[in-house]
Amino acid sequence: EAQVTQNPRYLITVTGKKLTVTCSQNMNHEYMSWYRQDPGLGLRQIYYSMNVEVTDKGDVPEGYKVSRKEKRNFPLILESPSPNQTSLYFCASSPSLGDSTDTQYFGPGTRLTVL
């Protein structure tokens, strides 16, 4: 089944404790992206990747890191989480970007709480 998976789905942590949220897609998509969703603000892009070893900042990259060593995986790293990073996080992938037939496929989401 074609899908985007994220782990963990739920996480409660404390300020300053490094964490990684994994994202994996099995559709051989080139483009992957991370979003955070907050009430009233919609979905805001954190980082995106056009292909392996190619990453770039989205609209709200501060406090986050990503890597793209393999095509299928795009982990999101919070080196020193803070309470303002409490949010619902979505990973997404698409075949490429800007093509008129491309859509974004979203993972199930990771609800993160930073105390």
Add this chain to the structure above:
Amino acid sequence: GQQVMQIPQYQHVQEGEDFTTYCNSSTTLSNIQWYKQRPGGHPVFLIQLVKSGEVKKQKRLTFQFGEAKKNSSLHITATQTTDVGTYFCAGYLGNEKLTFGTGTRLTIIP
């Protein structure tokens, strides 16, 4: 700041009534996509519009892309309880970033 705005933020309608959400961009969009997110779920792609003035229909849903490619709308005729959720528009602002609107949360009163 947010370059793609949606109104209204919330909409409560009686089952069977129509519903419309509007999406407005400060800059011209190369194309626009619409997504639906059910409560507790993740956004799911509905449709993409590319051409100026384009209109597409999916059963009770009608999507429009403005002539200037700066606005779009989603209209649902005769809403049903299965239409509950948050509807997002998303547009490419001429770069490689897909910018999402703020979303409209639709609730249905049975």
